[in-house]
Amino acid sequence: MSVHHWSQQPPAPPAELYSMAVSRNGTLVDEAPYQQSLLAESFYENVNQDAVGFDAHFREFANFLDGVGLPAEWSPYFHRPDRDNELIDPTIRDSRGGSATPGARHSRTRPGTPFSSWLPSAPTGNRISETLPDANSHSVDSDSQPYRISEEQRFRLNAIIETFRDILDPTFRFPSRHALTRYMTSFFEGFHSHMPFIHMPTWRVSEHSVEVVLGIAAIGAQYCFEHRMSERLFHTGKAILMQRLARESDKFGPKTGSFLHLHSLSPQQCESRAVPDRDWGWWEPIETVRALIALMGYATWEPSVRLVQEAFALQALLAQVLREIGLHEEDLPQLPADQTTTQAAWHAWVRQESVRRAKLIAFSFMHTHSIAYNVYPVLRSNEVGLRLPCSTGEWKAQTAQQWQAARRETGKQQLLFQDALSLLLRNTDGTAPLDPIPTPLGNYLLLHGLLQRIYIVRDLSLPVMDHSASLPSEEVDKLERGLRSWTAGWQQAPESSLDPNNENGPIPFTSSSLLGLAYVRIYLHLGPYRMLESRDPIRIANAISRSPAVERSSGVITALLYTAHMLSIPVRLGVDRVARSQAFFWSVRHSLSGLECAVLLSKWLSSLTESTAATPLNDSEDRILHWVRCIVEEAYDVVDFEDEEPDIRTERDPASLSRAVLKIWAHFFKSNTQWPFINIIGKSLEKYRELLIRNSLQQVP
Numbered sequence: 001m002s003v004h005h006w007s008q009q010p011p012a013p014p015a016e017l018y019s020m021a022v023s024r025n026g027t028l029v030d031e032a033p034y035q036q037s038l039l040a041e042s043f044y045e046n047v048n049q050d051a052v053g054f055d056a057h058f059r060e061f062a063n064f065l066d067g068v069g070l071p072a073e074w075s076p077y078f079h080r081p082d083r084d085n086e087l088i089d090p091t092i093r094d095s096r097g098g099s100a101t102p103g104a105r106h107s108r109t110r111p112g113t114p115f116s117s118w119l120p121s122a123p124t125g126n127r128i129s130e131t132l133p134d135a136n137s138h139s140v141d142s143d144s145q146p147y148r149i150s151e152e153q154r155f156r157l158n159a160i161i162e163t164f165r166d167i168l169d170p171t172f173r174f175p176s177r178h179a180l181t182r183y184m185t186s187f188f189e190g191f192h193s194h195m196p197f198i199h200m201p202t203w204r205v206s207e208h209s210v211e212v213v214l215g216i217a218a219i220g221a222q223y224c225f226e227h228r229m230s231e232r233l234f235h236t237g238k239a240i241l242m243q244r245l246a247r248e249s250d251k252f253g254p255k256t257g258s259f260l261h262l263h264s265l266s267p268q269q270c271e272s273r274a275v276p277d278r279d280w281g282w283w284e285p286i287e288t289v290r291a292l293i294a295l296m297g298y299a300t301w302e303p304s305v306r307l308v309q310e311a312f313a314l315q316a317l318l319a320q321v322l323r324e325i326g327l328h329e330e331d332l333p334q335l336p337a338d339q340t341t342t343q344a345a346w347h348a349w350v351r352q353e354s355v356r357r358a359k360l361i362a363f364s365f366m367h368t369h370s371i372a373y374n375v376y377p378v379l380r381s382n383e384v385g386l387r388l389p390c391s392t393g394e395w396k397a398q399t400a401q402q403w404q405a406a407r408r409e410t411g412k413q414q415l416l417f418q419d420a421l422s423l424l425l426r427n428t429d430g431t432a433p434l435d436p437i438p439t440p441l442g443n444y445l446l447l448h449g450l451l452q453r454i455y456i457v458r459d460l461s462l463p464v465m466d467h468s469a470s471l472p473s474e475e476v477d478k479l480e481r482g483l484r485s486w487t488a489g490w491q492q493a494p495e496s497s498l499d500p501n502n503e504n505g506p507i508p509f510t511s512s513s514l515l516g517l518a519y520v521r522i523y524l525h526l527g528p529y530r531m532l533e534s535r536d537p538i539r540i541a542n543a544i545s546r547s548p549a550v551e552r553s554s555g556v557i558t559a560l561l562y563t564a565h566m567l568s569i570p571v572r573l574g575v576d577r578v579a580r581s582q583a584f585f586w587s588v589r590h591s592l593s594g595l596e597c598a599v600l601l602s603k604w605l606s607s608l609t610e611s612t613a614a615t616p617l618n619d620s621e622d623r624i625l626h627w628v629r630c631i632v633e634e635a636y637d638v639v640d641f642e643d644e645e646p647d648i649r650t651e652r653d654p655a656s657l658s659r660a661v662l663k664i665w666a667h668f669f670k671s672n673t674q675w676p677f678i679n680i681i682g683k684s685l686e687k688y689r690e691l692l693i694r695n696s697l698q699q700v701p
Helices: 003-007 041-045 056-067 127-131 151-162 177-194 210-223 227-247 254-262 267-272 285-299 305-325 342-373 392-396 400-410 417-426 440-461 473-492 507-523 537-545 556-573 575-580 588-611 619-638 654-670 676-699
Strands: 020-022 028-030
Touching: 151 177, 151 210, 177 210, 177 507, 210 227, 210 285, 227 254, 227 285, 227 305, 254 305, 285 305, 285 342, 305 342, 342 400, 342 440, 342 588, 392 400, 417 440, 417 473, 440 473, 440 507, 473 507, 507 556, 507 588, 537 676, 556 575, 556 588, 556 619, 556 654, 575 654, 588 619, 588 654, 588 676, 619 654, 654 676
Parallel strands: none
Antiparallel strands: 020 028
């Protein structure tokens, strides 16, 4: 059957949702009713005539690949693997023959699956410049420019900062209103879209503490590539925050006081100094959480080892502050009888939801920090007694009337975080057990809970002599059921979409990368072998080279599918295009996931060279290997690598593909223009690849 014939099949009608998974024995099982496949039924009627040699379970394999976003042109069904020519022999001929993308113009996606809209829209143009105020800003309605900083607002902020001049760098100058507008815009359009903890429709710079504004400005300056100013803003914001904590120590507990004492910032020391009167401005305890999120968000990804150390200190402080202000639900305040208007109710709800989100996002970001640097989670899931976040419609409502309408549509309130996580782990049939279905941000938070469980269970079950730290099989079953249940809920969430430019933002796309990371972490214990906190590519590469090998097994198939899918996204979109426009599209969390996906896939490919002589590839492995070849060839056709190497089509053995996967990821990360931390990941993968090449040359007789 020809690809052209398939492409002319009528569109699949809407159908029920599905959830596919790889069982523990390696077969792909159908956990729930599923949608009609991209491949038409007439295609399956003729499968026995196709030289690929399908069997029944690969019909389900196609559904699974479709569910995780495999584009038709990279499906094994459209490039026949010739085992005699492609498998291990490095001298084989090029069997591509035709175009690499025969079905590109006709490929369709399926609504409702977590990866159905697998091809996200990269940002067009300069989104920052499109939202910045015109030079003639006085003629523009300020409501249409919520991030615009007026001269009066800048004057007020600067006046507050000047009262702290004795503790600040004497060379620090507060930025102009134009620069501040640029920083606010960049923060909200970039960083905040991945971590929405401030209610943008009611955002007013004058209603936040100066340390929050400075933290936001520091990240915004980073997004504007103004690195020197971003670091100055960070240090200024941190200095004022520490003074605030010392002054408000009675609002927190003794452990926060102990932290301040260790940093020579106890209340007694602050009071004994001969300092001018401070202008403290407006403040409430949750502002400390917001300021710490912003300041830690900046320091965590900076290339300086000193700033990384600051991020660790801020993480510990944030965890302690959260515990002391409470991680439980707060009731809506009772409004006076004369203030029971829709507007008043909206503002009361905004405050409650904003506080909840600040705490939940602080939890998720601290866990991201733990993922990056392999530190024990400082705040555990069992400490979080908060509800999952509200719907996007409620959160983004611009008026009280819109909010009221969104509330009517929502119905049930969201589950408590702990209850939802427990239901995912207790579920046994792979269906969506949560009612109501969590929102995109709620799903993102639940994935952090599942990832944290992987870390803690592995840590507790680590045998003394087994450094691979394999998870117990019963725990693997439970985790995979939980991940399948999470995916089923994702499919049913009406707001789920992988397009980061849609109204729901990039969080669903970010969740897709964390889902892949979760599957990878079940089968590869890479955490202790990265040393990302060193910021030294050579040390990181050497550490990765000491990490455990990836064993061929039926269980690892699912993780391999996700690793290949992760690689396919930047290749399909254009590696350099995404790398240079990913400020609003590809977060640092994607890069952390990409690193572990790259290493797992590379190690698995390397293992094939030695093991296939004794154990031939099974059908699943053969098709994954073929898919990786297609992705690598596509990348090598178009990417401008720094060095000239032989065409990958002349070296298609698994060992060469293993190094090619690392080469593509390294180039992608090194081309990032937003966070230098991502460049370090790219250089580390490059050094790791060089180690593999040297080792392979030493083994040649």
